[in-house]
Amino acid sequence: MPKISDKQRESRRQQILEAALACFAEDGFHQTGMADIVKRSGLSHGAVYLYFQSKDDLIEALADDRHRREAVLNSVAQGSGDPIEGLHALVRVYAQWLTDPAGEARRRVGIHGWAEALRNRRVRNSVVEGIDMPRALIVALVERGQHDGLIKRDIGAEAIARVLIAIFQGFVLQKCWGEDVDIEACMAAVAVVIEGFRTTKPDVRRRART
Amino acid sequence: MPKISDKQRESRRQQILEAALACFAEDGFHQTGMADIVKRSGLSHGAVYLYFQSKDDLIEALADDRHRREAVLNSVAQGSGDPIEGLHALVRVYAQWLTDPAGEARRRVGIHGWAEALRNRRVRNSVVEGIDMPRALIVALVERGQHDGLIKRDIGAEAIARVLIAIFQGFVLQKCWGEDVDIEACMAAVAVVIEGFRTTKPDVRRRART
DNA sequence: ACAAACTGACTGATCGATCGTTTTTTATTA
């Protein structure tokens, strides 16, 4: 007979994950000891190992950030209109995520995950898959924009997607290092970047959808 | 009386640094043991500690990448002409650095350094100072371009600099993760981004230099 | 009363760093 309910069990799990997130955000994966996580969680060593098989298990559980993907997915729903407006919407979503004080720990752990991805195959898969979704979304938007003659056709949609993603990755770094980045001004610059992809002449050639 | 010359001494130092670079690139700072570096260097534990006080000393020595700064400085000399052409030149320099196979280890160590910068003040200072120089260079170019009416005045020069730097930071990540990034296509997209900063109308208003 | 949840002292392994010893090189002497 289980002593605690599934809800309680999940709550304990989250309790440990939150402690681990805070510790990893402060000191990175490999400079954080299990003792730190244990102390912060308020539980004991044994209890933690009831919920996670190993420290690597915890790392992998935190390397995967589903919340952000869901936020992106929501913006997909809105992005069914003008492709370029879709790109702007996407930028807005990420800008908000970037400036949310509550997400500081997640961003820091994310950076540690980027480094860990260089040596841990499972973490790398998590990280790469994590950017695959927004990348595919941007590619779809751009290709639609190019098809409709709104976006320059001489640039690869894939290239545009990677540039936009790179911009946000770089901002996460610069922000987390504590540099005083004027996010608002930078987002304005990114908006100009996106407008730069727009065809200068309206390019009346607009083929019918297949 | 010294047994070995300064040249030999520096050579040994480099020998250790190269071993450490290779090890750190493979496994990160904290997953690399001194024993790994010792073995790779072909020396002994004691010998390594004759040249570096501690493992952290090695980390800090490698977190600072002067070579790249020098390359940027060289491109400064060329950038005395058209500001926008200066930006393109800068992109070319970084694109070359990004695709140089010999620089793979340095790029990977760089990423580990980005994560380490979150918890090690000295490493953070190295990293931040490392991007301060190209940032100042871009700001100078953009402000000159804006002054001459070549670059849109409604974007902050600082913001443009941070966007361009972020792009390259992101590309280093995506490249090192092993994703098949078409660097050439991406650089073409970046070129479009830069052109997007250009004033659409030539903006004849050109004030004389103060 | 019973079984699951939890505890925390404990373990073997591994870490960065040390230091007494050995090797190597150079300046000096024979």
Next chain:
DNA sequence: TAATAAAAAACGATCGATCAGTCAGTTTGT
């Protein structure tokens, strides 16, 4: 030129500390 003394350089066995992970025993809720 060959032998020698002296000192720096290099070595590597070894240290205490710390690590992730375990398990026999205790508590807790049903």
